[in-house]
Amino acid sequence: MSSRILISILTILFACSSKEKSVQQDVVEDSPIAVVDSIKTSISEEKQEKPKSQILADTSFVNIKDYSSDFAFDMRYATSNNFLDTVVYDCENCLMRYAVARALIKANDSLMQRGYRIKFFDCFRPVEVQFKMWEIYPDARYVANPNKSGSVHNKGAALDITIEGLNGEPVDMGTEFDHFGEEAHHAYTGFSEQVLNNRKILKGIMEHFGFNSIRTEWWHYNFGGNSRYSISDQPLCE
Numbered sequence: 001m002s003s004r005i006l007i008s009i010l011t012i013l014f015a016c017s018s019k020e021k022s023v024q025q026d027v028v029e030d031s032p033i034a035v036v037d038s039i040k041t042s043i044s045e046e047k048q049e050k051p052k053s054q055i056l057a058d059t060s061f062v063n064i065k066d067y068s069s070d071f072a073f074d075m076r077y078a079t080s081n082n083f084l085d086t087v088v089y090d091c092e093n094c095l096m097r098y099a100v101a102r103a104l105i106k107a108n109d110s111l112m113q114r115g116y117r118i119k120f121f122d123c124f125r126p127v128e129v130q131f132k133m134w135e136i137y138p139d140a141r142y143v144a145n146p147n148k149s150g151s152v153h154n155k156g157a158a159l160d161i162t163i164e165g166l167n168g169e170p171v172d173m174g175t176e177f178d179h180f181g182e183e184a185h186h187a188y189t190g191f192s193e194q195v196l197n198n199r200k201i202l203k204g205i206m207e208h209f210g211f212n213s214i215r216t217e218w219w220h221y222n223f224g225g226n227s228r229y230s231i232s233d234q235p236l237c238e
Contacts, residue, residue: 058099125153157226
């Protein structure tokens with residue numbers, strides 16, 4: 001065998017050997033073990049710890065709209081449809097203390113089982129608005145005097161509310177919101193049994209979940225134990 005032929009044979013054998021090694025490397029790279037390792041790495045990256053949700057104190061202010069979509073809203077002081085006849089809020093936020101929001105969600109869940117839901121007229125009220133109300137209507141029977149104790153609204157622990165049907169059907173409560181007269185009093189009985197029963201439904205549910213009514217306004221409820229909250233200058237619109 002000539003040296004030229006021998007060199008050719010060795011060249012062919014070397015080329016085949018190199019190709020076999022390349023195939024083996026490809027098999028190793030695409031082997032089940034490699035694929036599993038790749039998946040594990042991907043899962044591990046997805047499971048990286050995310051920041052924990054902020055834990056709120058009961059005294060924190062929250063917008064109830066961020067916690068439930070089951071309520072209705074007619075924020076009167078963000079419109080001129082109120083006893084002031086002027087807009088005094090720059091937005092329709094409905095702020096309250098976190099503990100109040102939790103209790104209201106429970107109350108609303110109970111009402112929804114009866115075919116009703118809560119509709120808000122007012123929630124947290126800035127102190128400056130309280131002064132304006134007092135200037136226009138300085139009657140402590142209906143407007144809390146900001147020069148003294150102020151309003152529980154100023155603490156974020158009072159609500160002005162009514163009830164309506166689950167599809168927004170109005171429920172007759174006898175008077176409009178912010179009606180300043182004896183007809184708005186809980187003790188007034190000059191309405192039909194249906195109207196009186198509607199008021200009793202709202203009052204019974206709210207009291208069951210820790211709220212107190214006031215004598216002169218069927219729509220107003222204070223959260224029990226609100227003395228632990230201070231009057232706040234929390235911005236209403238952020």
